[in-house]
Amino acid sequence: xxxxxxxxxxxxxxxxxxxxxxxxxxxxxxxxxxxxxxxxxxxxxxxxxxxxxxxxxxxxxxxxxxxxxxxxxxxxxxxxxxxxxxxxxxxxxxxxxxxxxxxxxxxxxx
Amino acid sequence: xxxxxxxxxxxxxxxxxxxxxxxxxxxxxxxxxxxxxxxxxxxxxxxxxxxxxxxxxxxxxxxxxxxxxxxxxxxxxxxxxxxxxxxxxxxxxxxxxxxxxxxxxxxxxxxxxx
Numbered sequence: 001x002x003x004x005x006x007x008x009x010x011x012x013x014x015x016x017x018x019x020x021x022x023x024x025x026x027x028x029x030x031x032x033x034x035x036x037x038x039x040x041x042x043x044x045x046x047x048x049x050x051x052x053x054x055x056x057x058x059x060x061x062x063x064x065x066x067x068x069x070x071x072x073x074x075x076x077x078x079x080x081x082x083x084x085x086x087x088x089x090x091x092x093x094x095x096x097x098x099x100x101x102x103x104x105x106x107x108x109x110x
Numbered sequence: 111x112x113x114x115x116x117x118x119x120x121x122x123x124x125x126x127x128x129x130x131x132x133x134x135x136x137x138x139x140x141x142x143x144x145x146x147x148x149x150x151x152x153x154x155x156x157x158x159x160x161x162x163x164x165x166x167x168x169x170x171x172x173x174x175x176x177x178x179x180x181x182x183x184x185x186x187x188x189x190x191x192x193x194x195x196x197x198x199x200x201x202x203x204x205x206x207x208x209x210x211x212x213x214x215x216x217x218x219x220x221x222x223x224x
Contacts, residue, residue, distance in 0.1 A: 034212065043114070043201050043215030044153075087153070097166065098143075098213060100153040 002027040002093035006086075006101035013108050016077045021104045023088030024070040031091040033071050035064050038085045038103070047086075078108045114216035116202050122222045128190040131219045133202030134183055143213060144177055144187050145201040153201070159185065192223045 007022045025033070032051050036044035048057040050066040057064045061082065063074040073086055085103040093099065115134040123129055135142045144156040157167040162179045170177070174193070179185040189196055199220050203213040 036215075041217075041220075043203075043217050046212050046214065049212060089153075095166065095168070097155050097158065102152040 002090075002095070002099055004088055004090055004099050004101040006088050006104050008104060009102070010105045011107070013075075013078055013106070015079055015108055015110050018074070018076045018078070020075070021073040021086055021106070022070060023073070023101055025088075025090045025099075026069075027090050027092040027099065028094065029092045031096070033066055034089045034091070034098070035071070035073055036087040036089065038087055044087055075106070078106075080108045080110050082106065083108045114202055114204055114214055116200075116216035116219050118219060119217060120220045120222075122224065123192055124224050125193055126191040127223075128188065129192045129196075129221060129223075131187040131200050131202075131221070133185045133187070133216060135185070135202070135204030136214055137183070139204035139206050139214075140182075141205045141207060141211075141213075142179060142185050143203040143205075144185070145203065145215075147199045147201060147218070156187070189221075192221075194223045197221055197223050
């Protein structure tokens, strides 16, 4: 069964304390892995797309990496405005639809 | 571009009533998706349209749910009759193509069925 698992479910950091979020997946024929950010009361906002193992993308304090089984979202020196739920999704599998993980809720305290 | 537009933003209704959610995708996008988000199940795909044609409705929970896309700039998701377990946030998303293309999400409709 195609599956996306994110860990941890929740993460609390102090401002400036770097960490990583994990997204592990089991899907046949991965066509792409996406990271989204979701703020309370809003729709998911696109961050990155990764297509092949070894690929990396960066945006401000965020860096996404991809291996054959998982992806990491590294957050360097986070700020309170980085607080949000981060969603991972993969394209592939038997249906070829976008399959979402349940997200990691990140809280950054000043 | 204004992005994906959804209405209403909030809907409170009583069990048994008909509910219609509306979506205007980003101009030029060929694919439109309806999702439902709950705490328990996360984001789930309900139905996917390509060029206004429903391609995959395997995620539609049951016959009480129906979706239409009469033209490239408008889609509706209807629930009739509504039940308390339908309470969730419903998102519409659009993309230029389906595979390997970024989906852009609307702000969602928060539905509460009493």
